[in-house]
Amino acid sequence: EPEVTQTPSHQVTQMGQEVILRCVPISNHLYFYWYRQILGQKVEFLVSFYNNEISEKSEIFDDQFSVERPDGSNFTLKIRSTKLEDSAMYFCASSDRQVPNTGELFFGEGSRLTVL
Amino acid sequence: GQQVMQIPQYQHVQEGEDFTTYCNSSTTLSNIQWYKQRPGGHPVFLIQLVKSGEVKKQKRLTFQFGEAKKNSSLHITATQTTDVGTYFCAGGYTGGFKTIFGAGTRLFVKA
Numbered sequence: 001e002p003e004v005t006q007t008p009s010h011q012v013t014q015m016g017q018e019v020i021l022r023c024v025p026i027s028n029h030l031y032f033y034w035y036r037q038i039l040g041q042k043v044e045f046l047v048s049f050y051n052n053e054i055s056e057k058s059e060i061f062d063d064q065f066s067v068e069r070p071d072g073s074n075f076t077l078k079i080r081s082t083k084l085e086d087s088a089m090y091f092c093a094s095s096d097r098q099v100p101n102t103g104e105l106f107f108g109e110g111s112r113l114t115v116l
Numbered sequence: 117g118q119q120v121m122q123i124p125q126y127q128h129v130q131e132g133e134d135f136t137t138y139c140n141s142s143t144t145l146s147n148i149q150w151y152k153q154r155p156g157g158h159p160v161f162l163i164q165l166v167k168s169g170e171v172k173k174q175k176r177l178t179f180q181f182g183e184a185k186k187n188s189s190l191h192i193t194a195t196q197t198t199d200v201g202t203y204f205c206a207g208g209y210t211g212g213f214k215t216i217f218g219a220g221t222r223l224f225v226k227a
Contacts, residue, residue, distance in 0.1 A: 042217055045215070101213055109157075
C-alpha cells in the first residue's frame with residue numbers, strides 16, 4: 001500500500017540552526033501539507049501546497065518557514081533559524097482529492113524535532 | 117477565525133463501556149473527518165462526513181454530523197483495549213485548503 005515517508009525520524013539541533021525535514025508524498029496525490037504536533041497537544045496546520053505553490057498557510061508559518069517541492073517527488077519543510085518552541089513532531093500529509101480540504105489525509109510517521 | 121473545539125480532553129472507561137467524543141465548529145463546515153492516533157503514532161483516517169444530519173457506522177463506531185453542519189460526534193459501543201488512543205475530529209471549510217483539527221480526546225480503556 002502506498003505511503004507517505006518522512007526523514008529524518010528524529011533530529012536534534014541547536015537553537016538558531018537551520019533544519020530541513022523531508023517528505024515523499026504518495027505519487028499521484030495533488031495536495032501536500034505540513035502539520036505539527038507539540039507533545040500531547042493538538043495537530044496544528046502549518047501550510048498546504050498545490051500546483052507547486054503555497055495555497056494556504058497559518059499564522060505559525062512565518063518567515064522562518066519555507067516549503068519546496070524541488071524535484072516532483074520530495075516535499076521539504078525548512079526552518080531557517082530554529083527556536084526552542086519549534087520542538088515538536090512534524091507531520092507531512094498528502095491527499096488525492098480534486099477539491100481541497102476534502103477527503104482523507106494520508107500522514108507520514110512524522111519527524112521529531114528537538115531544539116536545544 | 118475558524119476553530120474546531122473537541123471535548124472531553126480525556127476519557128477513562130472500563131472495557132465494555134461506551135465512549136463518546138464531541139466536536140463543535142465556530143462556523144459551518146463543508147465536511148468533518150475523524151482520525152485516530154495511537155500513542156507514538158500518526159493520525160490515521162477513519163471516516164469523512166459531508167451531508168447535513170449524516171450518520172455512518174463502522175462496526176462499533178458511529179459517527180454523526182449535525183443538521184447545521186457545525187457539530188459532530190463519535191460514539192464507540194463496548195470499548196475494547198484496542199480502542200485506546202486519541203481521536204481527533206478535523207473540519208474542512210468551503211473555499212479553504214486546510215483541514216483544522218480539534219484538540220483530540222484521549223481514550224484510556226481499562227481491562
